[in-house]
Amino acid sequence: MEEIHVTVRFGETDALGHVNNTSYFIYLEEARIRFIESLGFDMNVECWNFILASTKLDFINQGFFNQVLTIKTYVSKVGTKSFELMHEINCSQTGETIAKGNAVMVYFDFELQRSTEIPQEIRNQLTQHFISL
Numbered sequence: 001m002e003e004i005h006v007t008v009r010f011g012e013t014d015a016l017g018h019v020n021n022t023s024y025f026i027y028l029e030e031a032r033i034r035f036i037e038s039l040g041f042d043m044n045v046e047c048w049n050f051i052l053a054s055t056k057l058d059f060i061n062q063g064f065f066n067q068v069l070t071i072k073t074y075v076s077k078v079g080t081k082s083f084e085l086m087h088e089i090n091c092s093q094t095g096e097t098i099a100k101g102n103a104v105m106v107y108f109d110f111e112l113q114r115s116t117e118i119p120q121e122i123r124n125q126l127t128q129h130f131i132s133l
Contacts, residue, residue, distance in 0.1 A: 001074040001131060002035045005092060008067050019063035024099055025055065028087050031071040032103060035085065039125045051108045053082065057101035061091075068092040074131040081115045082106045083126050 012023035033043060036050060063069060070092045077084035082104055089099040107118040118126070 006069045013065050031073045035073045050105050053106045054104040061098050063098045075126050075129040078126045
């Protein structure tokens with residue numbers, strides 16, 4: 001399981017004073033990038049082979065300005081051409097769960113403009129981060 005920490009900035013909140021729902025998807029994007037980097041990939045557009053096919057988030061509690069959020073990311077499914085990441089967002093100060101979600105990532109060949117099989121080496125790395133709930 002990979003983990004990052006994000007401090008909620010004022011501009012990420014809305015008129016009601018809580019974290020705007022769109023900000024959470026930016027946090028999850030950051031978590032996905034850091035997770036993929038932890039597998040040994042650089043954020044280099046010349047050799048990036050992952051695209052986001054689907055993402056979902058369930059809001060459980062409100063987040064607020066200046067909270068430190070912990071985002072945990074792990075693999076829940078590895079397929080032939082795609083894999084699923086699960087995300088859990090918690091308030092670092094209280095431990096309260098703020099949101100839970102997932103993302104489906106597809107291994108993609110940009111030259112051919114189609115999904116392709118995930119290389120076995122990457123599948124092995126993904127499987128090492130697999131957590132079954």
